Amino acid sequence: MHEVDKILLHSVVIGIGATLVMDLWGWIQKRIFNAPPLDYALVARWLGHFLRGRFRHDSIMAAPPVAGERAWGWIVHYAIGIVFAALLISFWGLEWVRNPTLGPALVIGIGTVVVPFFIMQPAFGIGVAGMRTPKPRINQVKSLAAHTSFAIGLFLAANAWAQLT
Incomplete structure (x- = not known):
């Protein structure tokens, strides 16, 4: 195998595993803390409008829905997880996949919070790092916790994959 x-194979497996851990954290957050996770349909709605030339919204929730946005949102959510896993592997190499360590997973995983804070949330109409939301600090902590769970997921998925291969 080249x-x-x-x-690509490692990125798919590790990215899906890490995203599953992130989703497990979202489920726990919803059940225990009564705090719903991001609705990934909104991500697909934003991308759907982006493809039509509209990048920024006053409120993504008020934007017209896009056909199939719920399914597309989940597909995009997992695809993004795969891309970030590929980024980690590209920086730290296949040796990291064979012998995963927590540091690189934390750097990439927690670093992914930059995307929602500085790209998606402003484009959704809620400001940089969600500063236009009613409780921005709480939302920032929730985002950081979600992306930290993704980081831990990168490490756990890579360890599980290393044991299998």
Whole structure:
């Protein structure tokens, strides 16, 4: 198997595993703290409008729905997890996949919070780092916790995958 194929395979497995851990955290957050996770349909709605030339919204929730946005949102959510896993593997190499360590997973995983804080949330109409929401600090902590769970998921998924391969 060529190196690019290996990176792709590892990225898919580790990215899906890490995203599953993030979703498990969202489920726990919803059940225990009564705090719903992000509705990924809104991500697909934003991307659907983006493809039509509209990047920013006053309120993404007020924007017209996009056909199939719930399913597309979940697909995009997992695809993003795969892309971030590929980024980690690209920076730290296949050796990291064989012998995963927590540091690189934390750097990439927690670093992913930059995307919602500085790209998605402003484009959704809720400001940089959600500063236009009623409780921005709580939302920032929730985002940081979600992305930290993704970081831990990267590490756990890579360890599980290393044991299997």
